[in-house]
Amino acid sequence: MRRINKHWSYCPLFLLWLWVVANLALSSCSRNSAGISSDIPADILNSSRYQVYINGSPMPVYKAALNINVAHIALQSNETAQIVVKCKDAGYWSEGATIRPLSKGIVPVISGDSLVFQLTAPAMLTVERNNQIWNHTLELDRKRNDPSWWQEGFRYSHTLQFVSNVTATTEVLFLFADTLQNAPQQADNLIRLLPGIHTRNINLHSGQHLHLDKGAFLLGSINIWDAENVRISGQGTIIHDGDQPPYVDRGFQTERNWRPISINNSHNVSISDITCIARSRTWAIQATACDSLQFDGIKIIAANLANLNGDGIDLCGTQNVVIKNCFFRTCDDAIALYRTLPFDSGPHHTWNGTDYSHNVRTLVKNVDISDCIFWNTSANVMRVGWTGMQLETDSITMRNCDVIHLSDCSYYHVPHSLLAIMSEDGSGIASHSNYLFEDIRLEEYSALVGIKHQNARLKNFLFKDIQAKEPGKWPSLIIAPKADERNSIAFENITIGKQPTKCPKDVPLYVEKDCNVVFR
Structure with a gap:
C-alpha cells in the first residue's frame, strides 16, 4: 500500500487523469440526472386539499x-x-x-x-x-351605470382591488391531461431533467435542447440569451420563486434569473408542453428583441400575494410569434406587447448596472394566438403599450380562445378587458394596425375592450364571432381620436347573453371623439 501511495504521489499525469474523469462524471450528472436536492422539504409540492x-x-x-x-x-x-x-x-x-x-x-x-x-x-x-366569490354586483351597480364616473377613468380603489384579490385567492384545481410522450434520444445538445427536484438556473445556448421529463421540477430559471435554434420540451414543471420585492413592480426587468423563462436577442426558439410557474412578483416569460418564437401547449401560472405584475408572456420588440394550445392563469396581463426597455423616451433605465438603451426595438409584428384558455385575476387578456411608450404593432390575431375569468372588477384608466390600449395622459407615439379577434368565448369578464389613447393611430381592428355568456362588469370604452377615419374598429356578430349587438349601447360601449366604430 505504501508503495502504491508513493507511486501516486509522483505521477502528476495520473492525478490529471483522475481530475478529468471526475469532472466528466459531474458534467454527465448535470446533463442527465434526477438531481434531487436533500435540502428541499419532501412535502413542498404536496396538496393537502x-x-x-x-x-x-x-x-x-x-x-x-x-x-x-x-x-x-x-x-x-x-x-x-x-x-x-x-x-x-x-x-x-x-x-x-x-x-x-x-x-x-x-x-x-x-x-x-x-x-x-x-x-x-x-x-x-x-x-x-361554486359560490366561492362574494357577489359584488349590487354594490357597484350605481357606479357602473354612471357614465360620468367611468368615462375618464380612475386609479384603483381599495374596494376594487380587494375584489380582485378575493378572486385571486379562489381555491381551484387545474387538471392538465396529456398523452404520454416518448423520451428524446440522447444527443450531445440535449439536457434532460429526469423526474425529481432540480435546484439550479440553466443558461441555454445556440442549438441546445432542454427536456423536462414528466415529474421533473426545476426550481429556478431558464435563460436563452443571444442564441438561436433552441428548444425546450417535456411535461415537467419550472417553478420560480425569486427575491423580487413583493410590493414594488420590478417584474419587467430584463435580467437573467428574474423569472421562469427569459429570452433575449434570440432567434428560432420553440417551447412546448411544460408548465411554467411564477410564485414571486414577476413576469412568467419575457421575450425581448427576438424573432421566430413558438409556444405550444405550455401552461402558465403566475400568482403572488400582491396580485399584480404576474404577466404571462410579454413580447418586447419581438416579431413572428406563434402562441397556441396554451393555458394562462395570471395575476396581470396574460399577453402584453411592448417595446424593449427603456419603455419611454426619458432617461434610459439601468438595473444592476445594465444599460438597455443599446438595443431598442419599438416594433411588435406578426403575433398569432390560437386555441388558448385565459384566466386573469387582474388586468387584461392582451395589453398593448403603456403611458409614454413609443410602439408600433402590426398583424396581431387571436382565434378560437376561451376566457374563463377576466379581472374581476378592476379598472385602470380603461376597463380591464379582452384588449386594452392605454396611455394615461395620451403621451407616446403609437401606431397599431391589423388586429383580429375571432371566435372568442367570454364566460366571466370585466369588459370587451378598453382603449384610451389620444395619440395612437389605430387601423383595421376587427372583433368577430365573439360570444359572451353574460354582460361584462363594466361598459367597454374607446377614446381614440386619431384612429383611421375609414377603416378603424369593427364589431361583427357579437352576442352578449345570446342577444346580438347592433350598436354600441348593446355591448354596452362608450365611444368618444368621433372614432369610427362600425357594427355589422
Missing part, C-alpha cells in the same frame, strides 16, 4: 402557488378515462362545481366527497367549487 384518481389509480397533486393546485394526468391513446376528484373536507362540493372551459361541455357528477367525470381527449381544465 385534493386527491385525484384516473381509472382508480391515484395521481400526484401539487400546490403551484397560493390556493392553486395542479394534477398532471397521463392519458392512454383512444381510451375513456374516469376522473375522480376528492376533497378532504366534508361537504366541500355541497353547492356544486363547475369545470371550465364551458366549451368542453363537461358536467361532473357529485357523489359525497367525490366529483366524477370522464375524459376522452387531452384537455386543460379548471375544477371550481
